[in-house]
Amino acid sequence: MSEFRKASRIDAIGVSQILQIGAKAAQMKRDGRPVIILGAGEPDFDTPDNVKDAAIAAINGGDTKYTALDGTPELKRAIQAKFKRDNDLDFDLSEITVASGAKQILFNAFMASLEPGDEVIIPTPYWVSYSDIVAVAGGVPVLVPCSDENGFRLTADALRAAVTDRTRWVLFNSPSNPSGAAYRREDYQPLCDLLLEHPDIWIMADDMYEHIVYNSFEFITPAQVEPRLKDRTLTINGVSKAYAMTGWRIGYAGGPQSLIKAMAVIQSQSTSCPSSVSQAAAVAALTGTQEIIKVRALDFQARRDLVVAGLNAIEGINCPTPEGAFYTFANCAGVLNQRTPSGRLLESDADFCDYLLEDHDVAVVPGSAFGLSPFFRISYATSTEELQTAITRISDAISQLAS
Structure with a gap:
């Protein structure tokens, strides 16, 4: 039987890196790791009644x-x-x-x-x-x-x-x-x-x-x-x-x-x-009624403020304040070209995000997935408690890097 031959139109296309990171993080959670997944692009609220x-x-x-x-x-x-x-x-x-x-x-x-x-x-x-x-x-x-x-x-x-x-x-x-x-x-x-x-x-x-x-x-x-x-x-x-x-x-x-x-x-x-x-x-x-979307936007705004303040308090991270959506897109150039405790050199935003997931149980998405480096995206469509814990872990991860 001949092997499958895929169409050339999808040669340069792969499964979304967001989905790949999410699948990997989900498997780590199933394996018992306390992973916080900050990659999903969907509200954590329920559909209105x-x-x-x-x-x-x-x-x-x-x-x-x-x-x-x-x-x-x-x-x-x-x-x-x-x-x-x-x-x-x-x-x-x-x-x-x-x-x-x-x-x-x-x-x-x-x-x-x-x-x-x-x-x-x-x-x-x-x-x-x-x-x-x-x-x-x-x-x-x-x-x-x-x-x-x-x-x-x-x-x-x-x-x-x-x-x-x-x-x-x-x-x-x-x-x-x-x-x-x-x-x-x-x-x-x-x-x-x-x-x-x-x-x-x-x-x-x-x-x-x-x-x-x-x-x-x-x-x-x-x-x-x-x-x-x-x-x-x-x-x-x-x-x-x-x-x-x-x-x-x-x-x-x-x-x-x-x-x-x-x-x-x-x-x-x-x-x-x-x-x-x-x-x-x-x-x-x-x-x-459209009131619920206004109430939820205020909730997202509070989470945004928490994440932006938390990230900007970390040396080497610069996070602009977004006007909308539920993502931050922070510059991580200040933490690159440093080594992890295991000796790995962080050469790119993808390396940095992989380090956060593998060593500190925080799943975020590198800016390279969105066409612009060196940044990383956090989705703050999750609980305040998880966001606070994630920021603490990211801070700890960066504090352990060595030049």
Whole structure:
């Protein structure tokens, strides 16, 4: 029997490093190690009761059949109202799509729009799936480093330097995974002004962490900042983070009807409709009380402050204060090129993170996984007690290093 031959399109793609680290840490816990896992990108809160009740009612009511391909009318109306309420954006129902998670929205959009060699500009650090999805779709990810000196935000000068005649999309993620950086109107405006000069470039705005912002930060999305770009902008969101519904797998987007129709073609030949029960639950999330997400954002803010203060108290670590999401992205350059008690030289952020896991039972993700070193990401979507213990362990680990 001949050996399996994998498709060349996935030659440069592997399983997410976040998942690899999480799997290794989980196995260590099963083996009895007291590992604290700070890699997961999901809230530790439970799905709100009104959302669970809506799902149960849907099941009991027999709402368990196929639905319309890219979202029920009820959910599309709820999304339409959400865009108007939260973003002052008007979309016709034909300009809204629903999929099995925001990742599928991204996949559908890139598969529907990219020709081989088309370029997608991705500010870096970036969520690990962006570049791989672009590559699978035949595109070329153009990674533009955004330093901590500029708050990990893309500048107009950097964008201008990255644009070529093959540029098809620019992708924004605010607040960002992994850095927690968020764009204000004044940050977006020069970028939007530049994009107005390039009518063939489309804009993708991943707003998944919209409702997890701190210190009265006012969220805004590119189509709000510059309405003249709305006709070539795909505004992406979902219920996973704000409503603690990661496992329900519902993402959605608003955009030009021509793009939405093309994305439906891709979805029709992959998953077809999202789960009917999950869609009913998402209606309840979007139309019910929104107070719970504000309360939970305050809880996340307290955890953020704990982690940022704790990390900045450690010699060799510099941690900017994120405006949103539930991650810190700290610079660890000050602890590299030192040796562990066993004599291992820490040459990279990956080495440092491996040391924290193997020797001190703390699982974090190196910045290299997100395209920018030397940093490491902590997800503070876990208990205050675990965060305090993790910071203590990281401090102890660094104190044991020798030059």
